[in-house]
Amino acid sequence: MATSTVDLTEEKVWGGGKSPFAAEYGKLMMWFFLISDALTFSGFLTAYGLMRFRFEETWPIAEEVFTHFPFLEGDHPLLYVALMTFILIMSSVTMVLAVHEGHKMNRRRVAIWMLLTIVGGLIFLGSQAWEWYHFIMGDKGAIQIESREIVHVVNPEGETISFSQLVHGMENGHASNHHETFTINEVSSAFAKSEYQLALPGKMGTTYSHEESVALLENAKVIQGANMHHNEYGNILFADFFFFITGFHGFHVFSGVVINFIIFYNVLLGTYDRRGSYLMVEKVGLYWHFVDLVWVFVFTFFYLV
Amino acid sequence: MAHDTHHEGTRRIWIVFFILLIVTTVEVALGIIKPEILLTPFLGTHILNVIFIVLTLVKAYYIVSVFMHLGDERKGFQWTVYLPILILIPYLTFILITEGSYMFKMLP
Numbered sequence: 001m002a003t004s005t006v007d008l009t010e011e012k013v014w015g016g017g018k019s020p021f022a023a024e025y026g027k028l029m030m031w032f033f034l035i036s037d038a039l040t041f042s043g044f045l046t047a048y049g050l051m052r053f054r055f056e057e058t059w060p061i062a063e064e065v066f067t068h069f070p071f072l073e074g075d076h077p078l079l080y081v082a083l084m085t086f087i088l089i090m091s092s093v094t095m096v097l098a099v100h101e102g103h104k105m106n107r108r109r110v111a112i113w114m115l116l117t118i119v120g121g122l123i124f125l126g127s128q129a130w131e132w133y134h135f136i137m138g139d140k141g142a143i144q145i146e147s148r149e150i151v152h153v154v155n156p157e158g159e160t161i162s163f164s165q166l167v168h169g170m171e172n173g174h175a176s177n178h179h180e181t182f183t184i185n186e187v188s189s190a191f192a193k194s195e196y197q198l199a200l201p202g203k204m205g206t207t208y209s210h211e212e213s214v215a216l217l218e219n220a221k222v223i224q225g226a227n228m229h230h231n232e233y234g235n236i237l238f239a240d241f242f243f244f245i246t247g248f249h250g251f252h253v254f255s256g257v258v259i260n261f262i263i264f265y266n267v268l269l270g271t272y273d274r275r276g277s278y279l280m281v282e283k284v285g286l287y288w289h290f291v292d293l294v295w296v297f298v299f300t301f302f303y304l305v
Numbered sequence: 306m307a308h309d310t311h312h313e314g315t316r317r318i319w320i321v322f323f324i325l326l327i328v329t330t331v332e333v334a335l336g337i338i339k340p341e342i343l344l345t346p347f348l349g350t351h352i353l354n355v356i357f358i359v360l361t362l363v364k365a366y367y368i369v370s371v372f373m374h375l376g377d378e379r380k381g382f383q384w385t386v387y388l389p390i391l392i393l394i395p396y397l398t399f400i401l402i403t404e405g406s407y408m409f410k411m412l413p
Contacts, residue, residue: 013381021382031382035389042394046401053405054412063336082333089329093322096372100315282374289372293365300361304336305354 030283034290037252041294044248045301048241057202058149060234062303064160064201068134074175081303084127085295088253091120092292095260099285102278107267110281114264117288121257128250135242138225139176142232143187143198146219150234151198151208153191158205163222166190181224188217201234242302249298252291259284321371328360 013020021028052059063077070080098113140162142150153161163182165173167190191214198213200206208216223232231239263284272278335343335353343353370376375383 021379021385023378023382028382031386035386038390039393042397046394046397049398050401050405050408053402054408056409078333078336082329085329086326089322089325092368092372093318096318097315099374100318286373289368292372293368296361296364296368300332300357304332304357305350 024279027279027283027286030286034286037290038294041245041248041297044241044245045297048245048301051235051237051241055202055235055237057200057204057206058235059203060201060231060238061203065135065139065233065238066131066303067139068131068176070130078303080127080131081299084124084131085299087120087124087127088292088295091117091124092289094120095285095288099278099282102272102281105273105278107270107273110272110278111264111267114260114267114281118257118260118264121253121260121288125250125253125257128246128253132243132246135239136225136227137179138232140232141177141182141187142201142223142234143184143217143220144223144230145198145216150201150223150232151213151216152201153187153196154199154207155196158199158207160199161196163187163224166194166196177224182222184217184220184222187222188214188220191217245298245302249291249294252294256284256288256291260288317371321367324367325364328364332357332360 012018023031064075066081067075067077068080069076094113094116098110098117101109101113140152140160141164142152144150153163153166155161162173162175162177163186164177164180165175167173167182167186195210196213197210198208198216223230226232226239226242228240228243230236233239263280266272266280267278272280335356339353343356344351347355369386375386
């Protein structure tokens, strides 16, 4: 960049008959598409921010929602998302290595790195399916009181208690409900005998006293799991945004895998050797890195902040 | 910095990989530990969130500049990509977050 601009004055570059950005048409258009896609994602994430600040009292705290890790019992916030982030960054590295080998016209190595990128993308999609499954199944269970607000059962220290622990006792119950469904009668009779309280899910930690809570359970119903109609973790919009933002990103990853596969197939056929350039690998690489880039922001604004 | 990474070997790619890895590890560690001292209020949020956002922007810079090779393009090209993003997104974020807090205070 530094050397290429030295001998080119402004009027020579823009005087016509040259390519002012020294970039091929398709690559430039890929960049413009990515700019518009970045604005789309920022629209979603800022809309998430708007609703989160609007409903601060009932907005779930993400690290209390995504606490599962495969083969581990109990709460492990952030670990699983960190693993997913690592997988995506790793597949970004293999992609950039494929582009690098493409510049050297090394067909075999481009193919190997692209294949690893595709595998990374598929592992990421699988991880996302696993996360969605656990989100939809639910974790500790919640109660919807008459005002339609979602409340959780908390102990005097403010820690959330699962229905399993509430009904079967702390020793016999699990930190997660594990497919077991509970009725409102089971929950309210166990609750009345305990010293637990009901609390709103938001980070403000609004809590009702035990007597108030027992009264609130009169016309309440049990909510387990999350979908488009109800959400045990808190405000329903949180689930909607979760499905929409991670789903839209996941769809980008899926399209990326498909496009990567087409390019990979063409690499194997030797299309780009005949064409004399591996620019297509570079273009699909741009898209793939963008998907990684978006995930970096989703990770921060959905899971961390 | 080198102006032509294409023939430089893969060293730079792996350096950036380790930067991204370390930054993510730091983010996760801070998110799990949540040090009390970083929870002091700052600019309507707390310092920890500001750290998260700054670290995210650092990661984004490395991905765009090195992995996507934007750092190797012409200056005009770079600004064509950066300017719309740098102007529109902070603008939208500022308006919607302000509006959200206002709605929280004012609406039932």
